[in-house]
Amino acid sequence: MKNPVMVASGTFGYGPEYAELVDLSQLGALVVKGIAWEPTRGNENPRTAETASGLLNAIGLPNPGAEGFVREYMPFLRQHDVPVIVNIWGRTVEEYVRVAEYFEGIEGVAALEVNVSCPNIKEGSAVFGTDLDLFRRVLDAVRSATALTLIPKLAPNVAAIADFAKAAEASGADALSLINSVPALAVDVETRRPKLANVTGGLTGPAIHPLAVKLVWDAARAVRIPVIGIGGIATPEDALEFLIVGAHAVAVGTASFTEPRTAVRVVEGIDDYLQRHNMASVQALVGTFQCN
Amino acid sequence: MDCVTANVIHQEEVQGGYQVLFLDAPAIAPHVQPGQFVHVRVPHMEESVLRRPFSVYRADGPVLQILYKGVGKGTRTMTYLRPGDSLGLIGPLGRGWPRLTEGRFPILVAGGYGMAALYLLARSMPMQGIAFFGGKSAPDILCVNEFEALGWEVQISTQDGSRGTRGIVTHCIDAWWQAADLKGRQVEAYACGPNAMLQAVAERAMARDWVAWVSVDRNMGCGVGACLTCVLKTRTPDGGWRWQRSCKEGPVFECRDICWEDE
Ligand SMILES: Cc1cc2nc3c(=O)[nH]c(=O)nc-3n(C[C@H](O)[C@H](O)[C@H](O)COP(=O)(O)O)c2cc1C
């Protein structure tokens, strides 16, 4: 990776959507929208609702399926100088394995981010992220299925994130990313109905940033593999907080909607910071949190 | 498509809470096709993570105009914009109105500020037809002079009868249709406004063999096709359906492509 700033799954499409506005080669990596083995249509409307400093979404992981994705988008992505991380999910362990095996043979895939934590899928995904035994099972199975770099993506709504981080490390994960969106609910008081068709959704954006920083801090102290900090990054300072508490890289999500070039600005802001503090590289900053 | 900071040249209230915002946007305005939109980052709304989409009302050289009504949180904040302020602008976005089919007679149908999305179309049409403007009340009828100046006949209806015919816009269309002599030409309709109005236009179009293009108004997130917030159900040739993104494949769709039963 050229720099430690990626764009987060589901917030940057499959690459072409933002390519006219953002120079993809300036991104540390591009994590594409979640891919399953079978094409999926996703949830009914409305799928998102704006909240205070945040966004509630229940998109429902619509995607063209693994083969559809490779056919439609990999030719484009291979032409660009940016590492491509494919975010994968399934409803069963077998589905995770199938999609993981498939990507092993696909040129131009730098890593798999294993989404075990989407709150908007009724069966499967979310449970894998919050039940430690299922979590281990799915990660062990995916690990045996592929030699690709594996990055499990953790759910925030667990009692002890360190346990999940350690379990992922033990199953052979190469890195961790956290957090996924936070289960949440918004109500229209006039109709007394939920604002989303799916009823509940996942909260993202600046509203969840301090929550994410705490969880990243907890996870980073528990493992030796690198952690990718995600959640509410809108400014370089937000990203720096993650690096200081121990993340080796970060991903920008919702803020790309607000300002498509947020990730590039975060890269520049981190460089400025490192210069001001006479640090040769991001490595020098990672985990330098002072707290006694 | 570009993402820029645009300076506010000027803003004026037209009538009844409707505003026209003039923006200096040389990287965007000259590229706007009729029916396209821009995605606006409203200043002084730091707690807001989403932009707001607006149809481009007019684009003249570097100057872009947006016509809107201050009703929601974002649009009310926009009414305070003054010359010298600036805002973030992404655009032009979406697929606008298709060209008039050779030999067809054009009608425009607008509800409320829907006429804003139709002005550039009216200006670029090879021939002038009839524009049907509907609204709740007289202050909701906008831009009549502008359309007439382009050579369009404008027929007005208001629900309270305070201007034009009393009733909804489709009544006006029906009355015109019964008496119309189009000399064998078929109608091509372009409609923008509330969903119920679009559906009423669609029903007429399907019953009368018109081509009808409707511009849908959907909640948007990214505006560029990445987030899949703005989807609507469209028919597929095999009798099924699929989602299309109103920010990318739309906002304009041919009315037969939309699954109205799910709207
Ligand atoms: C509209 C939307 C769609 C998302 N889709 C996915 C997805 O497909 N897979 C996934 O692992 N995370 C998905 N996420 C979660 C983000 O990748 C990220 O973890 C989360 O948004 C927190 O970061 P943020 O606060 O910077 O947005 C999605 C988020 C949003 C807002």
Ligand code: FES
């Ligand atoms: S608004 Fe994001 S896909 Fe249309």
